[in-house]
Amino acid sequence: MQILTQLVFSGIALGMIYAVIAFGYQLTFATSDTLNFGQGDALMLGALVGLTLVGLGVNYWLMIPLVCLFGAVQGAVVERIGVRPALKIKSEFGWIMSTIALGIIFKNVAENVWGRDDLKFPSPLPESPMKFLGANVLPMEILVIVGAVGMMLAVEVFNRKSIYGKAVVATFNDRDAAKLMGINTGLVITFSYALSSLSAAFAGVLIAPLTLTGATMGAVLGLKAFAVAIIGGLTSGMGIILGGIILGVAETTTGFYLSTGYKDVPGLVLLLIVLAVKPAGLFGKTAIKKV
Amino acid sequence: MNVKKLVLGAAAIAALAAFPLASGNPYYIHLVETIMIYAIVLFGLDIVVGYTGQVSLGHAGLFGIGAYTAGVLILKLDAPVYVTLPAALAVTAAFGAVLALPALRVTGPYLAMVTLAFGTIVQILINEMTFLTEGPMGITLTKPSLFGHALDETEFYWLVLALLIASLVFVDRVLRSQLGRAFEALRGSPVASDCMGVSVYRYKVYAFVISAALAGLAGSLYAYSEQYISPNTYNFELTVMFLLAVIMGGRKTRTGALLGATIIVLLPKLLDDLQMFRTGAVVLAVIVVASVAVGLKRGKLTKQAAAIPVVGSIALAAVSFKLETMTDWRLSIFGLITLFVVYYLQDGIVGFVRNALNLKTKHERDTTAAKATALTRASGQGQGGNDGELLKANGVLMQFGGLKALNNVDLVVQRGSIHGLIGPNGSGKSTMMNVLTGIYQPTAGSVLFAGTSVTGRTSSDIALSGIARTFQNVQLFGEMTALQNVLVGLHHSFKSNLIDIALHLPRYLREDREQRARAHALLEFVGLESLASEEARNLPYGKQRLLEIARALALDPQLLLLDEPAAGLTAPDIKELLEIIRKIRGAGVTVILIEHHMDVVMSLCDRVSVLDFGQKIAEGLPAEVQANEKVIEAYLGGQAV
Numbered sequence: 068m069q070i071l072t073q074l075v076f077s078g079i080a081l082g083m084i085y086a087v088i089a090f091g092y093q094l095t096f097a098t099s100d101t102l103n104f105g106q107g108d109a110l111m112l113g114a115l116v117g118l119t120l121v122g123l124g125v126n127y128w129l130m131i132p133l134v135c136l137f138g139a140v141q142g143a144v145v146e147r148i149g150v151r152p153a154l155k156i157k158s159e160f161g162w163i164m165s166t167i168a169l170g171i172i173f174k175n176v177a178e179n180v181w182g183r184d185d186l187k188f189p190s191p192l193p194e195s196p197m198k199f200l201g202a203n204v205l206p207m208e209i210l211v212i213v214g215a216v217g218m219m220l221a222v223e224v225f226n227r228k229s230i231y232g233k234a235v236v237a238t239f240n241d242r243d244a245a246k247l248m249g250i251n252t253g254l255v256i257t258f259s260y261a262l263s264s265l266s267a268a269f270a271g272v273l274i275a276p277l278t279l280t281g282a283t284m285g286a287v288l289g290l291k292a293f294a295v296a297i298i299g300g301l302t303s304g305m306g307i308i309l310g311g312i313i314l315g316v317a318e319t320t321t322g323f324y325l326s327t328g329y330k331d332v333p334g335l336v337l338l339l340i341v342l343a344v345k346p347a348g349l350f351g352k353t354a355i356k357k358v
Numbered sequence: 359m360n361v362k363k364l365v366l367g368a369a370a371i372a373a374l375a376a377f378p379l380a381s382g383n384p385y386y387i388h389l390v391e392t393i394m395i396y397a398i399v400l401f402g403l404d405i406v407v408g409y410t411g412q413v414s415l416g417h418a419g420l421f422g423i424g425a426y427t428a429g430v431l432i433l434k435l436d437a438p439v440y441v442t443l444p445a446a447l448a449v450t451a452a453f454g455a456v457l458a459l460p461a462l463r464v465t466g467p468y469l470a471m472v473t474l475a476f477g478t479i480v481q482i483l484i485n486e487m488t489f490l491t492e493g494p495m496g497i498t499l500t501k502p503s504l505f506g507h508a509l510d511e512t513e514f515y516w517l518v519l520a521l522l523i524a525s526l527v528f529v530d531r532v533l534r535s536q537l538g539r540a541f542e543a544l545r546g547s548p549v550a551s552d553c554m555g556v557s558v559y560r561y562k563v564y565a566f567v568i569s570a571a572l573a574g575l576a577g578s579l580y581a582y583s584e585q586y587i588s589p590n591t592y593n594f595e596l597t598v599m600f601l602l603a604v605i606m607g608g609r610k611t612r613t614g615a616l617l618g619a620t621i622i623v624l625l626p627k628l629l630d631d632l633q634m635f636r637t638g639a640v641v642l643a644v645i646v647v648a649s650v651a652v653g654l655k656r657g658k659l660t661k662q663a664a665a666i667p668v669v670g671s672i673a674l675a676a677v678s679f680k681l682e683t684m685t686d687w688r689l690s691i692f693g694l695i696t697l698f699v700v701y702y703l704q705d706g707i708v709g710f711v712r713n714a715l716n717l718k719t720k721h722e723r724d725t726t727a728a729k730a731t732a733l734t735r736a737s738g739q740g741q742g743g744n745d746g747e748l749l750k751a752n753g754v755l756m757q758f759g760g761l762k763a764l765n766n767v768d769l770v771v772q773r774g775s776i777h778g779l780i781g782p783n784g785s786g787k788s789t790m791m792n793v794l795t796g797i798y799q800p801t802a803g804s805v806l807f808a809g810t811s812v813t814g815r816t817s818s819d820i821a822l823s824g825i826a827r828t829f830q831n832v833q834l835f836g837e838m839t840a841l842q843n844v845l846v847g848l849h850h851s852f853k854s855n856l857i858d859i860a861l862h863l864p865r866y867l868r869e870d871r872e873q874r875a876r877a878h879a880l881l882e883f884v885g886l887e888s889l890a891s892e893e894a895r896n897l898p899y900g901k902q903r904l905l906e907i908a909r910a911l912a913l914d915p916q917l918l919l920l921d922e923p924a925a926g927l928t929a930p931d932i933k934e935l936l937e938i939i940r941k942i943r944g945a946g947v948t949v950i951l952i953e954h955h956m957d958v959v960m961s962l963c964d965r966v967s968v969l970d971f972g973q974k975i976a977e978g979l980p981a982e983v984q985a986n987e988k989v990i991e992a993y994l995g996g997q998a999v
Contacts (some may be wrong), residue, residue, distance in 0.1 A: 100466050152701050159466050163413050164700045172693035293471050328486040333374050335475040342472050343460040
């Protein structure tokens with residue numbers, strides 16, 4: 068029982084990371100109907116840049132805003148190079164391929180800069196577990212949960228309360244109408260990409276102390292986060308938190324009771340099943356297609 | 359078949375076959391062998407990517423399944439080659455069907471993610487199922503033996519070549535047949551495909567299964583060719599390389615696939631040679647700068663648009679002199695090439711060359727020896743006579759959220775009549791069409807067509823039972839010719855199966871000849887005969903509407919639904935259209951006509967129903983309806999009392 072509680076707790080922490088990345092997918096999907104297939108690589112870059120900064124002697128807490136800034140710039144670059152030209156020529160294939168290509172480039176650059184081996188990210192909090200409901204819980208796991216939820220809430224509040232947020236929501240509802248109302252939709256889309264990569268980079272520095280950091284850490288994380296985004300529904304705000312928790316717990320328990328080699332399988336299988344059965348996600352609404 | 363093409367093909371095959379003898383170098387033989395194996399994968403991938411227009415990131419996984427099916431069979435059962443190859447083909451095809459299941463529900467980025475997840479799962483399973491696959495250790499095998507004779511490198515090369523040619527002929531024949539047209543139609547307009555009786559579901563599965571089978575065959579050949587397989591070969595990078603090869607070579611051409619395969623196999627080898635890469639990068643930069651300069655001068659490019667390729671290519675050239683070794687940066691180079699191809703070489707090398715040389719995309723040869731009649735008498739007409747009820751909708755309710763787009767609408771259409779359906783914009787006319795053709799499932803109510811219920815059946819099923827339609831916003835298969843569009847409508851009259859097509863058996867050849875003649879006749883009927891080999895997207899708007907009618911008639915419908923056929927037509931065109939619609943009725947086809955041109959409605963229709971805000975407010979003879987106060991009120995607004 069104690070082990071199970073512990074697995075559930077790490078599962079929740081992991082799930083929160085998925086939720087943050089999935090949140091990033093939602094942000095760009097909301098404004099432009101596009102996704103960054105290199106989202107996992109944005110996370111990986113965030114973690115590695117964070118590692119370098121910490122290595123240079125920057126305090127962990129001070130490093131976070133710097134990494135967020137880096138993530139935002141990286142996201143804006145992806146949008147400018149990979150997505151905007153494709154939106155202009157209305158080519159779905161175009162942005163899928165170009166964000167994949169950019170992801171590959173980022174990964175390859177990271178491999179060459181930081182090496183191919185996984186690196187240890189020093190934990191900013193004590194690594195001795197605390198007792199919680201009889202289970203051993205790492206303080207870092209609590210930070211992950213708090214940080215992830217805080218991040219998502221901050222963006223939600225921004226979208227709902229500020230006039231800039233209204234522009235984002237308007238672009239989501241009808242891109243052309245928003246443009247006619249004087250909203251610079253191009254800028255809004257760039258902004259959403261910046262925000263999306265920012266949250267991925269933030270997730271990267273949160274998860275890094277719990278796992279190992281390296282060029283290959285992003286790919287599978289990005290894919291599983293997509294599973295979470297689908298389970299939660301690409302247009303449903305908080306469904307992803309539940310989706311993240313489901314997947315996170317499924318994964319830690321599979322890893323423990325079956326084999327760590329199989330730990331990625333439940334998420335991917337869940338993705339296939341949800342898309343085959345209810346593509347709008349468990350919490351999303353099915354859109355009516357006009358003919 | 360074109361004689362020049364035949365000679366060229368024979369020469370190419372002869373050159374390929376003679377290559378191992380001429381070169382004698384096992385390294386080069388193996389290289390060409392790999393190119394041929396990849397080409398087989400690409401033929402299949404092109405069916406999914408080029409024809410049905412879906413992005414598949416799962417083909418490396420399928421390739422791996424093929425390789426491992428062969429590998430495991432050899433490892434566990436010591437199976438001979440004539441067992442392993444068909445087994446790899448069959449097993450991978452089955453996996454292709456599994457992969458197609460989510461593909462039925464989703465498209466675009468979702469499908470890309472699904473196929474990516476599939477590929478990842480395959481890789482994990484191969485790694486983990488050690489009892490079967492030896493896991494990360496990999497499997498070592500030897501070249502196969504045929505009829506008791508162990509093949510050496512050269513002989514195996516010939517086997518691969520033979521299978522490459524077989525795949526090429528097979529894929530080419532399939533794609534030129536009704537199957538290929540169905541695949542292409544899915545890409546052009548899924549809704550229209552369904553309404554032409556070409557089930558989107560079924561043909562997507564077919565496309566994936568055929569595509570997967572080819573990947574499986576290639577995978578098993580790859581296992582024999584490498585003589586060693588390990589899970590990490592079949593990774594994400596390989597999948598992206600396959601995609602890159604298809605788009606770089608050129609979609610929808612077999613030459614493009616061969617070219618793409620050559621590039622992705624040879625490019626890494628070229629990158630290994632640093633000096634060559636530097637020269638290449640400099641040449642590329644010069645070409646890009648020169649072409650951008652020309653573009654700027656002619657005003658075809660904005661400065662902003664020009665900046666990216668110029669800066670990119672110069673940076674690449676500069677970097678190439680900085681780097682000590684290229685191999686580490688291989689993937690970045692591939693990434694850059696992908697970006698370049700996606701934005702500047704969308705039609706691939708083959709498309710680019712065709713454009714540059716002004717060669718038109720060659721569409722199938724057109725031989726109309728046999729004459730056919732455009733309209734066969736509507737089937738079933740004899741039974742009910744001319745005055746039975748063909749269509750009976752009862753209390754149809756269509757609710758979208760709180761909005762009742764159709765509110766308890768009854769509609770009875772007499773066999774052999776032209777029934778007008780009019781009403782102001784947003785009154786529910788097109789919604790009614792969509793309910794009748796199964797695109798929407800009504801919330802309540804029943805629709806009986808020729809005595810059987812329509813509700814709950816799929817669009818393609820309804821289409822095949824005799825309801826054809828046109829669309830308010832034209833839904834043609836844009837990249838296909840006018841003739842091919844009509845042939846998609848004729849899909850239902852093809853009975854030949856995959857074997858007939860692959861072997862060009864008499865049944866297929868006869869059907870193909872007959873249906874082509876029929877398609878020409880249909881085009882002639884609507885006056886588009888001279889535009890038969892023009893791509894649909896290039897036709898003027900009015901002609902597109904006529905083409906839609908021809909395509910709908912190809913279904914041999916009992917009931918034809920025309921959704922605003924006269925919209926956007928000029929006065930003389932409308933006159934022609936009236937003539938065509940009268941002829942259609944003359945052939946015994948019942949017509950429901952939605953139209954805003956009142957003169958068209960009044961001169962054609964036997965009965966008219968009027969909808970307003972989802973309710974039927976009037977029905978009767980055209981003259982009666984015209985005089986009806988409610989109708990006048992709906993169109994012109996109520997009197998201010």
